[in-house]
Amino acid sequence: MKSLEELRAIREKMQKQIDIRENSADDIRVVVGMATCGIAAGARPVLTAFLEEVAKRELKNVTVTQTGCIGVCRLEPIAEVYVPGEEKVTYVKLTPEKVPRIVAEHLVNHNPVTEYTIGAAE
């Protein structure tokens, strides 16, 4: 170890990896439906796209997790976004291509992408 800068570089790299172990209540949660219906409709690439996009933008306080079937299988792949203090937003019929926009507009700028939501689909 030659300098504090070198040490801090390692720390920053590692912090991103172990941040996940602090579950704070003000995290934004992205929950992807991963039951049989979701997986069959292509939820896995959607989940991976969320993970990739969050990592690329180095977003802190965002956890991407998965859940079972919420009952509207015909609209899968479904993802729900929980921003603390705001109403839950449900996105439907997702594709990996739609994900970057949700991350940029909703997770970063807090403007839900209305045209992808369940309200627009129904």
Add this chain to the structure above:
Amino acid sequence: MNFVRSHILVCTGTGCSSSNSPKIIEAFERELKAQGMDQEARVVKTGCFGLCAMGPVVLIYPEGAFYTHVTPDDVPEIVSEHIVKGRIVQRLLHKEGENAEKVTSLSDTRFYKNQYRIALRNCGVINPESIDEYIGTGGYEALGRALTEQTPQQVIDAILASGLRGRGGAGFPTGRKWQMTHDAVSPDGVKFVCCNADEGDPGAFMDRSVLEGDPHSVIEAMTIAGYAIGAHQGYIYVRAEYPIAVHRLQVAIDQAREYGLLGKNIFETGFDFDLELRLGAGAFVCGEETALMTSIEGKRGEPHPRPPFPANKGLFQRPTLLNNVETYANITWILNNGPDKFAAIGTKGSTGTKVFALGGKITNTGLVEIPMGTTLRTVIEDIGGGCPNGKKFKAAQTGGPSGGCIPASLIDTPMDYDSLGAIGSMMGSGGLIVMDEDNCMVDIAKFFLEFIIDESCGKCSPCRIGTKRLYDLLTKITEGNGTLEDITTIEELCEHIKQSALCGLGQTAPNPVLSTLHHFRDEYIAHVVEKRCPAGVCKNLLHFVIDPGKCKGCTLCAKNCPAGAIMGAVKAPHVIDPNKCIKCGACMDNCRFGAISKH
């Protein structure tokens, strides 16, 4: 790597390892691969979480779900339900008490809510075998800043200002020890830094858990200490009975050397420091500071009188700084967060936190770290979950064989150096053995004395002969042959040993006897005068009796009696022959009508 969305933390401390956690890790790795999740979830081996009674424990993030008593057979279900489908496996979640609600998150449990983790901050959070994870939590920052931005005196001043006192038991102010060693003059300029990891008190495992869960925090603190006092070589004296701790320390030392955080020219400042391990061969007395250093020198581990104190003439006759593992584990936190923040925790005379190893008759056996001044009631009733099976709390022993007991009437005593000293107990290194109504206090005093007799090095006669005589007198009492004069003799002998023994081991050996005599004198009197053991432990004073009114003559007791001491016809009340009875209690355990009692 960036795709990892879930961390599965599995405890690999000694407790959980002995209940099969390595098999659980294997199962997770196999199952994750089988279900195609090995790119998304990572298995992390961590140190002790503290809730050893619930082991093996598994903690899964980001949900923070805390699973207890996990077996390898549960793993496929956890992976397919929790990791793949995101459904928490309810049946494995930790719950507090039989009817309590299940708790998902660790920080919500009564066990953790009252704790404040400084020395244990990384235990159960990081992988102890990864220096990168330690650096990720801010590790080695304190060392880097001390070397590049602070003078040795500034480091010592910070420790002084924190009010930190030695966590090994005696409670000597750490900053003053550092200052004394810093000021001491060495004939050839050589000084040493040592770490006492020879944790020997029965029921104590605080230091083991720190070394197993966060070895780098001790290594970093010792390097800082080396800079502060002007030493370039350190030794960690660790018990050979702690194989996992020894292994992880060695791994950590090797990693630190590889990163240039140990060795020559650390942070390009010209400061050299290196560490070596020395394994203790299982002698309790080697936890005493002068004996420990004699042992590091390669000689028989025997104590010698002080002064000279180690700060002036210690290891190899050079000024030596010797601190306990937990003391070191506090150092980097103090330097990173500021001494004021540390001093604000706890009480005025005892700042910071203390780790206790909860054992004995307590529901949540394990490791807890609480702010100094927390009452014993909080520790026993809230954090510890009380005595199991609804039994009544009777006393707690702190400080192991050197300490004393705290009776139930003093349960609201704050746990700090001065309050514990004032009631005749001591802080000690942190072993906390809980006793309930079924424990006989004379028997407990005898147990600790027996330990001391085994571990006495034999150099001085008060300890070698005195403790043996004390033991004989206690045995006489528990066998029903004691007299009131014996109690007086015991008290006199205790005073003599306290005043004339050579080292701390002997000087404190009578403490368990004196404190049980002080708080439970009536129990001693009952043994001597009434020839009765109130707790029903001392066999020679026990009598098993069948109540003829309740006995249905089912013959079950007679069939189970290994000594053939029970007689009686079928459907007629039975009788125990006291001359044949060996007081094993088998009859009482087997009676379905509650007709047998012991007195």
